[in-house]
Amino acid sequence: MIYVSYIESPIGFLRILSNGSGITEIKFMDFDGPEDPDVHTESAKTQLREYFEGHRSAFQLDLIPDGTNFEQKVWEKLLEIPQGATTSYGSIAKQIGDDKASQAVGKANGKNPIAIVIPCHRVIASDQKLTGYAGGLERKEWLLKHEGALLI
Numbered sequence: 001m002i003y004v005s006y007i008e009s010p011i012g013f014l015r016i017l018s019n020g021s022g023i024t025e026i027k028f029m030d031f032d033g034p035e036d037p038d039v040h041t042e043s044a045k046t047q048l049r050e051y052f053e054g055h056r057s058a059f060q061l062d063l064i065p066d067g068t069n070f071e072q073k074v075w076e077k078l079l080e081i082p083q084g085a086t087t088s089y090g091s092i093a094k095q096i097g098d099d100k101a102s103q104a105v106g107k108a109n110g111k112n113p114i115a116i117v118i119p120c121h122r123v124i125a126s127d128q129k130l131t132g133y134a135g136g137l138e139r140k141e142w143l144l145k146h147e148g149a150l151l152i
Contacts, residue, residue, distance in 0.1 A: 005041035006032035009052050011139045014115070016041045016048075022062030025113045028135040048116065052146075057083040059117045067111060070096075074108035081122040084148045088126040110134055122149065 003018040006029070013032045017025040018040035026044065037045075040062060050056035065075055073096045081087055089109070093101040105123075112120040115135055121143045125131045133140035 003036055003038035003041050004033070005035050005037040005045045007045045007048050008032065009048065011135075011142050014048060016044045018044075019064060022064040023114060023117070024064050024066065026115045026117055027113070028115060028139065044117070051116070054146075057147075061117060063114055063117065065113045065118065067108070067113070070104065071108040071111055074105055075112060075114075075118050075120075078109070078112070078118050078120055078123065081119055083119075086122050086124045086144065086149050089123055090126050092123060106132060116143065122147075 001020055003020060005016045007014050007016065011028075013029040015025070015027050015029045015033070016023065018038050020038060020040075023040055023044050026048075044061055047056055047059050047061065051059070065072070067075065074092060077092050077095050089102040089105045090099070092105045093099055096105075098104075109120040109123055110132060112118050112134070115121075121133055121135075121140045130137055130140055130144075
């Protein structure tokens with residue numbers, strides 16, 4: 001069974017999905033829809049609301065993202081990036097043991113199924129430019145400003 005909750009955020013609606021054991025997806029949407037929540041989706045909704053209000057800098061959720069072993073490694077590294085900080089695709093590649101995997105890290109970032117909580121928005125180009133974000137660069141910029149990582 002798939003459970004669903006929606007939250008309206010300052011940068012659009014987010015759909016939160018759970019398989020009953022944990023969060024499987026948080027995705028930007030242009031609309032909300034009917035809800036069939038469970039304890040996981042409602043907890044995520046509460047924690048995301050706190051995050052957007054500026055009262056939460058870390059999430060305590062059971063996450064179950066679906067991806068390849070490589071993608072899972074990348075997403076685990078993303079979870080280590082503290083709020084208010086950024087890193088590069090190349091740095092993540094080095095951390096997972098493959099200096100030449102920057103593009104693959106970028107692709108894994110783009111496939112991250114759990115937006116915001118697995119903070120792929122905190123990964124930027126080595127020249128400090130904002131590049132690639134499945135939710136759109138304007139959302140990436142907003143999130144980084146909200147977290148104090150981008151001061152422009």
